[in-house]
Amino acid sequence: MAEGPRRRLLLLITLLGGCVLLTVVQLVKVQVIDHQFYAKWAEEQRVRAVRMDQPPRGVIRDRDGRVLAGNGVRYAVEAAPAYVSRKEDAAEQLASVLHLPASHLCAELSKRDATGDFRTWIRIASSVSKEVGEQIADLDINGVTIKPLWRRVYPEGTLASHALGFSTAETGYYGVEGFYDTMLQPEPVEWVGPVDVESVPIPWEPIAGEFPRRGVDLELTLDRTIQALVEDELRHAIAMYQAEGGTIIVMEPETFGILSLASVPSYDPEDYAQFADQDPSRFEDPAVSKQYEPGSVFKIVTVAAALDAGIVTPNSVYHDEGWIEVGGQAIHNSMGKVYGDKSVTDILVKSLNVGSAWLSTKMGSELFYDYVRDFGFGELTHVDLAGEVAGQLWLPEDVEHWHPSNLGTNAFGQGIAVTPLQMVTSMATVANDGARLRPHIVGRRNASDGAISDFHPVFEEQVISPETAQMITDILVRVVQEGATEAQVEGYRVAGKTGTAQIPIPGGYAPEGTIATFVGYGPVPDPAVVVLVKLDRPQSSEWASRTAAPTFARLMSQLFTVLGIPPDRDHVLAEVGP
Amino acid sequence: MSQFLDWATHGVKRGRLEFRSRPGALLSTVVAVLVLVAAIYLALVSRTAAQGRHIEQLQTEIFRLQRENEQLTVVIAEVSAIPELMERASVMGFAPAQQVEYVGHSE
Numbered sequence: 001m002a003e004g005p006r007r008r009l010l011l012l013i014t015l016l017g018g019c020v021l022l023t024v025v026q027l028v029k030v031q032v033i034d035h036q037f038y039a040k041w042a043e044e045q046r047v048r049a050v051r052m053d054q055p056p057r058g059v060i061r062d063r064d065g066r067v068l069a070g071n072g073v074r075y076a077v078e079a080a081p082a083y084v085s086r087k088e089d090a091a092e093q094l095a096s097v098l099h100l101p102a103s104h105l106c107a108e109l110s111k112r113d114a115t116g117d118f119r120t121w122i123r124i125a126s127s128v129s130k131e132v133g134e135q136i137a138d139l140d141i142n143g144v145t146i147k148p149l150w151r152r153v154y155p156e157g158t159l160a161s162h163a164l165g166f167s168t169a170e171t172g173y174y175g176v177e178g179f180y181d182t183m184l185q186p187e188p189v190e191w192v193g194p195v196d197v198e199s200v201p202i203p204w205e206p207i208a209g210e211f212p213r214r215g216v217d218l219e220l221t222l223d224r225t226i227q228a229l230v231e232d233e234l235r236h237a238i239a240m241y242q243a244e245g246g247t248i249i250v251m252e253p254e255t256f257g258i259l260s261l262a263s264v265p266s267y268d269p270e271d272y273a274q275f276a277d278q279d280p281s282r283f284e285d286p287a288v289s290k291q292y293e294p295g296s297v298f299k300i301v302t303v304a305a306a307l308d309a310g311i312v313t314p315n316s317v318y319h320d321e322g323w324i325e326v327g328g329q330a331i332h333n334s335m336g337k338v339y340g341d342k343s344v345t346d347i348l349v350k351s352l353n354v355g356s357a358w359l360s361t362k363m364g365s366e367l368f369y370d371y372v373r374d375f376g377f378g379e380l381t382h383v384d385l386a387g388e389v390a391g392q393l394w395l396p397e398d399v400e401h402w403h404p405s406n407l408g409t410n411a412f413g414q415g416i417a418v419t420p421l422q423m424v425t426s427m428a429t430v431a432n433d434g435a436r437l438r439p440h441i442v443g444r445r446n447a448s449d450g451a452i453s454d455f456h457p458v459f460e461e462q463v464i465s466p467e468t469a470q471m472i473t474d475i476l477v478r479v480v481q482e483g484a485t486e487a488q489v490e491g492y493r494v495a496g497k498t499g500t501a502q503i504p505i506p507g508g509y510a511p512e513g514t515i516a517t518f519v520g521y522g523p524v525p526d527p528a529v530v531v532l533v534k535l536d537r538p539q540s541s542e543w544a545s546r547t548a549a550p551t552f553a554r555l556m557s558q559l560f561t562v563l564g565i566p567p568d569r570d571h572v573l574a575e576v577g578p
Numbered sequence: 579m580s581q582f583l584d585w586a587t588h589g590v591k592r593g594r595l596e597f598r599s600r601p602g603a604l605l606s607t608v609v610a611v612l613v614l615v616a617a618i619y620l621a622l623v624s625r626t627a628a629q630g631r632h633i634e635q636l637q638t639e640i641f642r643l644q645r646e647n648e649q650l651t652v653v654i655a656e657v658s659a660i661p662e663l664m665e666r667a668s669v670m671g672f673a674p675a676q677q678v679e680y681v682g683h684s685e
Contacts, residue, residue, distance in 0.1 A: 071649075
């Protein structure tokens with residue numbers, strides 16, 4: 001090769017070689033030495049964690065599958081103003097659907113931030129109906145998007161509001177919504193992968209992993225029809241007896257499943273915000289979260305304990321002088337009446353305070369309180385409802401609070417505070433041959449993967465023997481036939497007891513107003529339902545026999561019809577008392 | 579530019595570029611294999627991307643149907659709610675039963 005071309009070729013090779021070497025050095029630096037830095041930088045720019053669409057919260061249904069709490073669809077309308085090219089036209093189109101002033105929308109779309117750029121993102125409407133959202137989607141305006149949102153819907157309105165509770169966009173509160181919140185909540189899923197400049201996933205790889213799971217659906221033991229009937233009767237009773245409020249619980253004695261749980265005043269769970277500031281106490285379910293002195297209905301516990309312990313028989317006789325001294329305190333019968341020789345049965349039939357105190361003192365504090373605790377008082381029932389309280393039961397070891405006279409007053413339901421659910425549970429224990437189960441309101445759970453989990457009754461305690469339970473039932477049938485005759489149900493044998501309790505205030509009892517309770521079950525001998533009726537401060541009469549007892553009778557009559565329980569043709573009504 | 583190329587390749591044009599040697603053949607084979615692998619890789623990636631997009635569309639559709647389903651469930655529940663049923667029953671002339679008679683039957 002001639003000298004000239006050879007030199008030029010060498011020069012070219014040297015130049016190219018130098019460039020290649022430079023490039024290789026740079027590549028080694030970028031890809032080997034600074035690899036981690038650049039890899040991280042690149043990943044930060046193109047890889048994002050994107051939350052997949054949120055599936056819905058679990059649905060709550062009644063025992064027949066009727067929806068009590070479901071999920072409605074709403075949309076949030078959002079915009080990225082920089083991408084909205086013709087803002088006036090877009091504002092006009094949006095205004096016609098959203099019924100907002102077009103000038104306002106146009107101003108919002110045209111606003112700029114401190115740097116002089118259009119804002120990255122604005123929310124035009126936080127929650128519009130599904131129809132409006134779909135209309136906006138159909139407009140297909142560049143830069144305007146709709147984002148689906150879930151909204152909790154209660155199709156039955158205020159029905160069973162205390163039992164259900166309510167749910168915000170994310171969290172459930174009170175009732176079933178509160179207790180099962182974690183289970184009802186959907187399982188969010190985040191997908192991590194490459195996205196484009198608008199953070200939209202680039203499908204370089206199929207979106208792997210789990211599909212987001214909806215929350216667990218719950219099927220309650222609650223019966224929608226019975227609930228509606230109970231609420232109707234409760235409102236009717238409150239109006240009729242001019243009461244301030246009230247509670248009715250209906251329970252199945254065989255399983256302790258709650259068929260109905262109603263309290264007035266209630267609230268609309270979809271409109272919870274209305275009460276959140278003004279009166280948040282309205283959210284608390286009086287059936288489980290508020291305690292009261294039960295009064296004479298508690299005598300059932302005292303008599304059952306004494307009979308089961310073998311201290312007395314139903315025919316044992318004591319002499320009633322109209323008063324008895326317990327722990328230095330004189331205890332009198334209602335209205336100060338003196339009854340003379342009376343049987344244990346009469347203690348319930350005639351609702352004798354002196355007889356009850358005589359029984360508790362005869363048992364002694366240890367035995368008496370053992371039974372009271374076995375019946376579930378002074379502790380949580382562990383029902384699956386949020387906000388349950390344990391009531392108040394002072395025991396002899398609580399030296400600061402318990403006084404020897406408590407043994408006498410507790411025997412007829414004074415100086416002890418219970419929840420309506422505890423009271424109805426104790427009555428269901430008697431109706432269930434003395435076996436106390438755990439009350440519950442959820443009967444079945446349906447997971448999104450198809451797994452079904454049925455509730456099985458939880459046995460808590462054999463409180464009294466079946467024989468004692470039968471004796472109590474016989475006595476309580478007599479109570480209805482001879483004492484609280486207003487509680488009788490035509491064609492059916494029912495058992496129950498009234499309780500008219502004074503309302504405790506600091507330093508004593510309120511001079512006016514009572515809490516009227518009737519707790520009972522039927523039809524005897526094979527009870528299908530246990531019912532507690534509690535009316536707060538009835539004005540028409542302070543006596544439970546005039547208010548709660550007739551409410552119980554009316555309700556039981558309807559319940560037997562709804563449950564398809566035919567009447568006992570041999571059963572004859574006793575004459576209703578004066 | 580063309581002048582520079584002429585200057586730089588002057589004399590080279592006259593030579594013949596032949597790969598008859600063993601290393602040349604090996605190199606061309608390696609290049610051919612690499613090109614083939616790259617082509618297959620590209621085809622797979624594009625196919626995967628297409629399937630990814632399809633799955634994404636299906637997931638979007640599932641979410642849409644889920645929303646429709648939930649909404650319809652609520653609508654059905656609302657139209658069959660007890661106050662609605664009571665009103666419709668009342669309009670149709672039904673009234674709550676006051677006295678229920680049970681009729682006995684023999685087997």
